[in-house]
Amino acid sequence: SASFPQRAMEQKFLQNIIGAEKYFIGLHQDTEKRWRWIDNSPFNGNITNQHQNFNCVTIGLTNTFDAASCDINLRWICEKLAK
Numbered sequence: 001s002a003s004f005p006q007r008a009m010e011q012k013f014l015q016n017i018i019g020a021e022k023y024f025i026g027l028h029q030d031t032e033k034r035w036r037w038i039d040n041s042p043f044n045g046n047i048t049n050q051h052q053n054f055n056c057v058t059i060g061l062t063n064t065f066d067a068a069s070c071d072i073n074l075r076w077i078c079e080k081l082a083k
Contacts (some may be wrong), residue, residue, distance in 0.1 A: 014059060014077060024076045027057035038078070042051065 001005070014023070027047075028037030035043040047057060047067050054067035058074060068074070 011059060011063075015061065015063070022058040022060040022066070022068070022074055023067075024056055024058055024068070024070075024074050028070070029055040056066055 016023070027035060027043055028038070030036050030052075032058075035047055037043055045065060048064045049066045051067060054069055056057075056068050056070040058066050058068045059065070059077075
């Protein structure tokens with residue numbers, strides 16, 4: 001998985017282009033309530049807005065990863081291999 005500085009650079013880049021909208025990112029809670037990236041690697045940072053039924057994570061203008069309900073209608077940002 002990507003190192004933390006790489007993730008921080010990616011986060012800053014994404015925040016610069018998405019503006020005021022919120023987007024889901026590939027971070028979710030597993031059945032043991034641990035936060036994991038889509039590739040199943042652990043996330044050791046802070047998640048704000050934690051709530052019992054919030055199992056997905058969004059980013060927006062703030063410098064935070066915000067927990068959110070997976071059922072709300074937001075766009076997704078997914079990481080893909082470059083071609």
